[in-house]
Amino acid sequence: xxxxxxxxxxxxxxxxxxxxxxxxxxxxxxxxxxxxxxxxxxxxxxxxxxxxxxxxxxxxxxxxxxxxxxxxxxxxxxxxxxxxxxxxxxxxxxxxxxxxxxxxxxxxxxxxxxxxxxxxxxxxxxxxxxxxxxxxxxxxxxxxxxxxxxxxxxxxxxxxxxxxxxxxxxxx
Amino acid sequence: xxxxxxxxxxxxxxxxxxxxxxxxxxxxxxxxxxxxxxxxxxxxxxxxxxxxxxxxxxxxxxxxxxxxxxxxxxxxxxxxxxxxxxxxxxxxxxxxxxxxxxxxxxxxxxxxxxxxxxxxxxxxxxxxxxxxxxxxxxxxxxxxxxxxxxxxxxxxxxxxxxxxxxxxxxxxxxxxxxxxxxxxxxxxxxxx
Numbered sequence: 001x002x003x004x005x006x007x008x009x010x011x012x013x014x015x016x017x018x019x020x021x022x023x024x025x026x027x028x029x030x031x032x033x034x035x036x037x038x039x040x041x042x043x044x045x046x047x048x049x050x051x052x053x054x055x056x057x058x059x060x061x062x063x064x065x066x067x068x069x070x071x072x073x074x075x076x077x078x079x080x081x082x083x084x085x086x087x088x089x090x091x092x093x094x095x096x097x098x099x100x101x102x103x104x105x106x107x108x109x110x111x112x113x114x115x116x117x118x119x120x121x122x123x124x125x126x127x128x129x130x131x132x133x134x135x136x137x138x139x140x141x142x143x144x145x146x147x148x149x150x151x152x153x154x155x156x157x158x159x160x161x162x163x164x165x166x167x168x169x170x171x172x
Numbered sequence: 173x174x175x176x177x178x179x180x181x182x183x184x185x186x187x188x189x190x191x192x193x194x195x196x197x198x199x200x201x202x203x204x205x206x207x208x209x210x211x212x213x214x215x216x217x218x219x220x221x222x223x224x225x226x227x228x229x230x231x232x233x234x235x236x237x238x239x240x241x242x243x244x245x246x247x248x249x250x251x252x253x254x255x256x257x258x259x260x261x262x263x264x265x266x267x268x269x270x271x272x273x274x275x276x277x278x279x280x281x282x283x284x285x286x287x288x289x290x291x292x293x294x295x296x297x298x299x300x301x302x303x304x305x306x307x308x309x310x311x312x313x314x315x316x317x318x319x320x321x322x323x324x325x326x327x328x329x330x331x332x333x334x335x336x337x338x339x340x341x342x343x344x345x346x347x348x349x350x351x352x353x354x355x356x357x358x359x360x361x362x363x364x
Contacts, residue, residue: 008273008275009275009278012226013226015235016226016229016230016233016235017226017229019230019233019235020229020230020232020233020235023233023234025229025232025233027229027233030225030228030229030231030232030233031225031226031228031229032225033225033228034224034225034226034227034228034229034231035221035222035224035225035228036224037224037228038217038220038221038224039217039221041220041224041284042213042216042217042220045213045216046209046210046213049209049212049213050205050206050209051178052178053205053208053209053212054182054202054205054206054209055177055178055181055182055185056181057201057204057205057208058181058182058185058186058189058198058201058202058205059181059182059184059185060185061185061189061197061201062184062185062186062188062189062197062198063188063189063192063194064184064185064188067188093312100321100325103322103325104325104329107325107326107329108329111329112325112326112329112330112331112334113331113332113333118336118337121319121322121326121337121341122337122340122341122344124319124322125314125316125319125322125337125341125345126313126314126319126341126344126345126348127312127313127314127345127348128311128312128313128314129312130312131177133308133311133312134174134308134312135174136280136284137283137284137287137304137308137311138287138300138304138308140284140287141284141287141288141291142291142297142298143291143298143299143300143304144298144299145296145298145299145300146173146174146300146305147299147300147305147363148305148359148360148362148363149300149304149305149308149309150173150174150177151359152305152308152309152352152355152356152359153308153309153312155352155355156309156312156313156348156349156351156352156355157312159347159348159351159352159355160313160344160345160348163344163347163348163351164340164344167340167343167344167347168340170340171336171339171340172336
């Protein structure tokens, strides 16, 4: 699998360039013309990303989330969901790096092969940073009204957590 | 929506920090987010430029159109609004394939170009179209075959079997993608 991943990019680049050469287009100029689009794209990307990182950073570093979890603890024990995975489940859609930092903490605390760590890894690995993706994609092309995009994305994230709780016990 | 969420993040986070007497943390967060964003942009920019260059060759030579025609039948069911053989289909599939192989930084430029090309089909330029949201849901599901970051983190922490999470990850990710697409379709109907 890893070999396949490693070969993917070089093979793709080769195919594109050889195909372009055979079709007799100016491969070099096309590359430059395409690469030129990178700068305006990045410029459009910066303000929405800045705004989102600004908000997320204040929120995630405030400690408010920890307080809420302490409050929720008894409820989650009642419905038999391990509370330890809750921070990752909640933070995963909001911040990729924060989710990864939480995962790192869990590995340090319980070890990488602990059941809770594995559960958290699978939640982290089977989803993506919804809020970042919405900000990046919609912000860059200038979409302001996102309609139901956030709800659909977050519901899919919730599904990932629920599915993990059912599927992981079958494997470990 | 994003507007309300943003206000909530900042107001609740700030008040909580101030009440707990941690105004210094708040100060650092306010001042450092510009640098954090810039670091992120600096990471994205060079790879973005390279992939946009490669992609433009594929577009000019007609390779992208060819790839679109190949994968069109499957994707046109998921994206009924996009006309058959439109360039977005090729870009969407490139994004999905790059994600499948765990190449997040190649997937982003494809995704951005896919969004741009869907924006050309979009009638209201400030409003997300149905296909855009469907594409977004596919991306937020994080469809990947190899969660490389997590595997390397597990290796760093001396896991006895770092790749043991791969198969359950694939199962969870694909079922949640499937459910995500159904959720998206239900929402799309209700919003008509």
